[in-house]
Amino acid sequence: MLLDVKSVDKKFNGVYALKGLDFSLGEGEVHGLIGENGAGKSTFIKILGGVYKRDGGSILWNGKELSETIRPEDSRAFGINIIFQDNVLIPAFTGLENICLGRPYPVKGGLIQWTEMEREAAAKAAELGIHLDLKKPVSMMTPAQKKCVEIVRAMMSDCKLLILDEPTASLSDKETNLLFSIVRNLKAKGTSVLYVTHRLEEIMELTDRVTVLRNGTLVSTVDTAGTSRKELVRLMSGNEAASGVEDAETGKDAESKLQGGAADRISGKGGVKQPVSSEAEKTDTQGAELLGTGADGKIGKTALEVHGIRSGDGIVRGVDLEVKTGLITGMFGLCGSGRTEFLECIYGTRKLAGGEVAIDGKTTTRPTPSESIRQGMAFICEDRRGKAMIPAFSVEENMMLSSIDRYTKGGWFQKRAADKKAMDMIEALKIKCVGVSQPAKELSGGNQQKVVFAKALLTEPSIWLCDEPTQAVDVATRQEIHRLLKEEAKKGKAVLYVSSDLTELLEVADEVAVMACGRVRKTFENKDLKPTDVLACCYEAEREENDR
Numbered sequence: 001m002l003l004d005v006k007s008v009d010k011k012f013n014g015v016y017a018l019k020g021l022d023f024s025l026g027e028g029e030v031h032g033l034i035g036e037n038g039a040g041k042s043t044f045i046k047i048l049g050g051v052y053k054r055d056g057g058s059i060l061w062n063g064k065e066l067s068e069t070i071r072p073e074d075s076r077a078f079g080i081n082i083i084f085q086d087n088v089l090i091p092a093f094t095g096l097e098n099i100c101l102g103r104p105y106p107v108k109g110g111l112i113q114w115t116e117m118e119r120e121a122a123a124k125a126a127e128l129g130i131h132l133d134l135k136k137p138v139s140m141m142t143p144a145q146k147k148c149v150e151i152v153r154a155m156m157s158d159c160k161l162l163i164l165d166e167p168t169a170s171l172s173d174k175e176t177n178l179l180f181s182i183v184r185n186l187k188a189k190g191t192s193v194l195y196v197t198h199r200l201e202e203i204m205e206l207t208d209r210v211t212v213l214r215n216g217t218l219v220s221t222v223d224t225a226g227t228s229r230k231e232l233v234r235l236m237s238g239n240e241a242a243s244g245v246e247d248a249e250t251g252k253d254a255e256s257k258l259q260g261g262a263a264d265r266i267s268g269k270g271g272v273k274q275p276v277s278s279e280a281e282k283t284d285t286q287g288a289e290l291l292g293t294g295a296d297g298k299i300g301k302t303a304l305e306v307h308g309i310r311s312g313d314g315i316v317r318g319v320d321l322e323v324k325t326g327l328i329t330g331m332f333g334l335c336g337s338g339r340t341e342f343l344e345c346i347y348g349t350r351k352l353a354g355g356e357v358a359i360d361g362k363t364t365t366r367p368t369p370s371e372s373i374r375q376g377m378a379f380i381c382e383d384r385r386g387k388a389m390i391p392a393f394s395v396e397e398n399m400m401l402s403s404i405d406r407y408t409k410g411g412w413f414q415k416r417a418a419d420k421k422a423m424d425m426i427e428a429l430k431i432k433c434v435g436v437s438q439p440a441k442e443l444s445g446g447n448q449q450k451v452v453f454a455k456a457l458l459t460e461p462s463i464w465l466c467d468e469p470t471q472a473v474d475v476a477t478r479q480e481i482h483r484l485l486k487e488e489a490k491k492g493k494a495v496l497y498v499s500s501d502l503t504e505l506l507e508v509a510d511e512v513a514v515m516a517c518g519r520v521r522k523t524f525e526n527k528d529l530k531p532t533d534v535l536a537c538c539y540e541a542e543r544e545e546n547d548r
């Protein structure tokens with residue numbers, strides 16, 4: 001075995017994040033690691049990467065015991081490289097500069113040999129089947145291209161184990177396929193891959209074995225070929241009822257038996273309405289209570305209208321769109337289509353070069369975030385750590401960021417009322433944390449995303465702008481978020497929902513606007529809509545653009 005982990009423990013503030021974990025990984029093996037939010041996946045990979053020190057147990061690497069005090073640079077020297085959920089590239093640097101960062105620069109006559117480094121990086125990219133303009137600044141790259149830069153960077157040194165944490169979080173199908181072929185390429189060359197994800201279809205397609213964690217402990221390690229998504233859901237949740245997904249072995253469609261919750265998302269079958277479990281109903285009701293009773297009964301009224309929106313940087317190139325109350329308007333586009341930038345233009349975090357935004361008939365050519373919030377807009381943005389939260393602030397402080405004025409009277413912050421609201425949110429969204437004052441940076445990725453969602457809920461918005469709102473959340477939470485937004489729409493709120501996951505979008509949206517090359521190409525009603533219809537529209541737009 002390349003890696004043999006025995007009885008590893010890790011505690012934070014006296015609470016176990018990992019307890020007695022056993023794990024093994026062979027050379028050239030692709031091993032999946034799954035578990036609900038807060039199960040301990042990131043903690044484990046951070047221990048392997050020398051970011052956290054383990055509190056007990058042993059780790060054998062190629063048969064040799066790794067010291068408890070290994071540092072990230074030691075781990076990299078052993079051949080362990082991690083690509084984290086939130087990318088850590090320097091945006092202003094080119095792909096090549098990022099790849100070379102932290103490596104010894106070849107120097108001749110006092111000059112850095114950039115051509116030599118470029119040759120090396122290009123050769124490595126070609127070997128991995130990655131085609132990339134290495135001279136492009138990272139800020140101009142799509143999420144998929146950034147992921148490729150990180151992979152090339154990891155593989156420049158002698159990488160024996162590549163750890164990928166939620167690598168496809170904002171990649172669309174096309175880019176995901178590219179990533180899969182890179183992983184298969186690595187496996188063929190004998191590199192091991194530890195693949196962490198909430199997307200079980202990826203686990204089934206890519207891995208040899210899967211390890212399931214629950215509450216910091218090992219549930220089981222199973223051969224992928226001998227299991228099914230249904231079984232994996234059951235192992236993750238420990239809930240016998242959470243099993244109504246298509247059984248991979250029998251191919252039998254078990255959706256009719258579904259008890260709601262996680263399973264319908266994993267089934268990968270868009271648009272199937274599922275019976276709701278009593279547990280799910282409870283969460284739904286809690287969510288509805290939290291949202292208040294603000295139903296104004298106005299369905300189908302224009303809540304948000306944009307005309308000819310163009311961004312200053314030329315990414316958004318003249319978008320017209322109408323978002324109506326009572327509906328979830330989905331937006332789909334391939335990476336680089338301008339979907340995120342479009343939402344930023346509406347909200348006011350990206351400069352407009354032209355066009356106007358009208359909220360409830362009130363028009364502006366210069367939206368700003370504070371005015372957008374005042375007008376009832378909430379924005380769940382894609383860049384969680386960078387833009388949606390302040391990691392050093394507590395859970396409660398983050399939740400209150402956009403609604404602090406509601407909890408301030410005569411200049412005094414109403415701490416008790418805010419505490420109570422924050423605690424309600426923790427309960428309703430099942431946020432795994434020690435309490436309202438725990439720093440948000442200490443929460444697992446999925447739980448941080450729930451805090452961001454709670455922050456938006458607390459503003460009681462009438463218009464939701466959601467950019468990948470379910471990224472990094474586990475399957476059950478994904479369902480809860482969908483239910484809350486559907487509930488909002490039912491009450492007459494408007495929702496604009498961007499996702500790179502077409503299956504998810506077809507499950508949640510009433511209509512789907514297709515964005516390509518900075519423009520909305522077409523809006524489909526989501527009735528008998530097939531993924532191929534949407535994709536065909538994207539590809540046709542790209543073709544037309546390339547022919548220009």
Ligand SMILES: Nc1ncnc2c1ncn2[C@@H]1O[C@H](COP(=O)(O)OP(=O)(O)OP(=O)(O)O)[C@@H](O)[C@H]1O
Nearest residue numbers: 012017037038039040041042043442443444445446
């Ligand atoms: N630095 C830290 N300080 C305190 N607690 C922490 C810290 N890092 C992680 N934890 C806690 O350890 C537990 C496991 O978190 P971890 O991030 O490993 O979960 P995860 O399985 O990766 O979840 P997700 O799917 O949401 O990313 C959580 O309860 C989390 O709050």
